[in-house]
Amino acid sequence: MSETVIEIENLYKMYRLGVIGTGSFKQDLQRWWTANVLRKEDPFFQVNHECQHKALPDTIMALQDINLEVKHGEAIGIIGKNGSGKSTLLKIISRIVRPTHGVVRGKGKVSSLLEVGTGFHQELTGRENIYISGYILGMSKPEIKRKFDEIVAFSGVEQFIDTPVKRYSSGMYVRLAFAVAAHLEPDILIVDEVLAVGDADFQKKCLGKMREVSQAEGRTILFVSHSMQAIKNLCDKAVWLNQGKMQAFGPSTTVVNKYLTSTQDAHLLQVWQTPDEAPGNDLVRMRSVELEPQLATPDAPLDIRTPLTVRVQFWNMQEEAVLSIGLHLFTAGGECIFDLPSPAVTCAKGLVEGECTIPGNFLNDGSYYISVIIVRDTSISLYYHEECLRFELEDYRENIQWYGKWWGAVRPQFPIQLRQAEIMIPQEGI
Template sequence: MSDTMIQIENLSKLYRLGTIGSGTFKRDLNNWLRGIFRKNSDSPARLRETGENAFAGKDHLWALRNVTFDIKEGEVCGIIGRNGAGKSTLLKVLSKITRPTEGFVRGRGKISSLLEIGTGFHADLSGRENIFISGSMLGMKKTEIKKKFDEIVEFSGIEQFLDTPVKRYSSGMYVRLAFGVAAHLEPDILIVDEVLAVGDAEFQKKCMGKMKDVSHQKGRTILFVSHNLQAVNNLCSKAIWLQKGSIHAMGETQMVVNRYLGAFQKKMWKREWGSPREAPGNDWLRILSVELIPHLPNPMAPIDIRTPLTVRFRFHNFNNQIHLSANLVLFSLAGDCIFDVPSVSGDFNEGVVEGECTIPGRFLNDGSYYFSLFFLKDTSRTIFEYEECLHFDVEDHRENIHWYDKWVGAVRPHFPFTLRNGNVSNNGHGALDTRRHLL
């Protein structure tokens, strides 16, 4: 179709692993001759015929395997996946840095790539000189660079260090300048790898705004690789999930991100034992079951900061007329205590006792957590400790907030908090209204 900017079909990339030299001249010469033969004989058809059988084994790796998708004009496509999934290899093929082993890539228009911090920069030259060098390498004419020069400098925020050699720049200043040049090139296709992670919150907001402006207002296409799934959700209209070099899911961004998070969340959410003899415990009590129940509208969706959580447990009490209570304690993965909630105590006879506690949504911060249960007699004597009984992850979620860095704090409560205009005093000067309001 005429609005297709990038068309990829059956794209595969094979890498040979190991050292460059074999250790002996004879083997190096033999490998060199094999390489010449392979260049002449290993056409895509030949590679498909021999397939993985010819290159299988520990000496070779398929970084990409049969990747097929299209990107339309004006689309912002996020590419997600774990380290080693093939994301950077895909972008290098699209940027013509490396050639594919199989398949083909068709594209139209000018491509600008920002794959590494300070690509094309010369360490001994100043920021001013590197703007012209980097711009020229990315396809800009000198007149275009001069026209955009002030915008690039203002965007990157390095006016004070413009004539300083870039070898004295911090990594943040490097990426500010590099992204400033690439973003003002006005390409038809902008390819951005995980380089914005080194920027501060203000710069990340500026970059996201610039990419939105480039895609929405100017109709340009963006491929965005990031482990920051909040930024992917906020920026991208579609997403591709790469796993072990192949496309595992592709489609609407929220759907793909939810599937990705759901697949890798540590789901130790339920434990159950058939009989008290097999269950953890002692002569006082035995645990029969313990379960984490997230209140999710879609069972496939991941737990995020909005999700209420219910902990439900059952245990067998072996004593009559015993005064029992339980404490539910939440810890971060590092072992820091987030909270300790005691139950209402009561008198119980021998038999099954059930307990339940609900943690409201918009209380926990994103991160990894585990629960422990402590059972007490007479609210003072611990009779059994069931540590690390449930493990779970909480993912981030932000609405109308242009902040993509880690949200600080052990918890993230949603307290009533408002701002309002101050009153104007009789003398005409603005005065702050000190009244506080709760919704």
């Protein structure tokens, strides 16, 4: 059974708003003496244990009652919205920030990639900064020398290695900084949003290095990312934080699905009971518009594989009319993906309905909305119901090790044939 390398018990972190210190020199001195010399609880800055789940006036609880065990060799993903406490948790584990209450126990050498560029000096060259930053991050001089060529090759800035970093572009700067940090050899590696570093090609390198550290070398990793695909592929388990509280901990796919389901911004149904209250005009009035995802399981999130059935009902106020509907699908930015008309049908006065299914593996991940238009005689617009349905599709990839943004508005699975055309046979003597 794997040994526990990180153990967190009843962890709380409280921040005061708008004030640094207690407000007086005497109290600041008393606070320092009590906390650092007498080793007692901070008398001016502590959790009210009788109501631990509530922040005191002028304070905010960044973390509340976090309990977690991490085993040797595990890769743990930490997910949640901005401000949920992810970076605070990593800083406490890294011993950068002290908890207000609770205990964090660790076993082994810890290295943190929280602030890319630690130790870099603008006036020094890339070569000099590699040595300084590497030393600050915990590498010895012989270790830096041994890995120097590998670090430079990984960063891709060989041509500029003897140029002061103040002349680097922002992308070159973070590439070199991450290259140094990526070649540490800790027992526990803590990484905060590595996917924000560099361009698409360099992100691929970063993720490859993460995979090498976690899978090939068997080190323990705590990994914060907003890329759910990277979390599912690189991490065994995941922690979901929400407003400082741990919402879920378990297998990464299960936790990610719960998180995505809770955060997806969807507006999937509109219904009106009578024509008098429904949008429209004297010719047609809406009865309902609905988007029904055909999910594999009830708790599954909407992703690119999910077929989406659109149903439209409207009241026709005309005795005889040749009617059709059109579905207009747009990205959140207003780019039209398709304009899909229905066949024209002669309709009597009464309720008319239509249905269409957008197949899975057609749309790319992203946010979308649908507008519905009702047309007479295939040319006369009777009513246009704008942005009546809104939904968001998450990414999904299988057997693909690229986690950057997938290009294109659509993402169909057209069959592509790939086969061996011929085999090169080496000739003797070559």
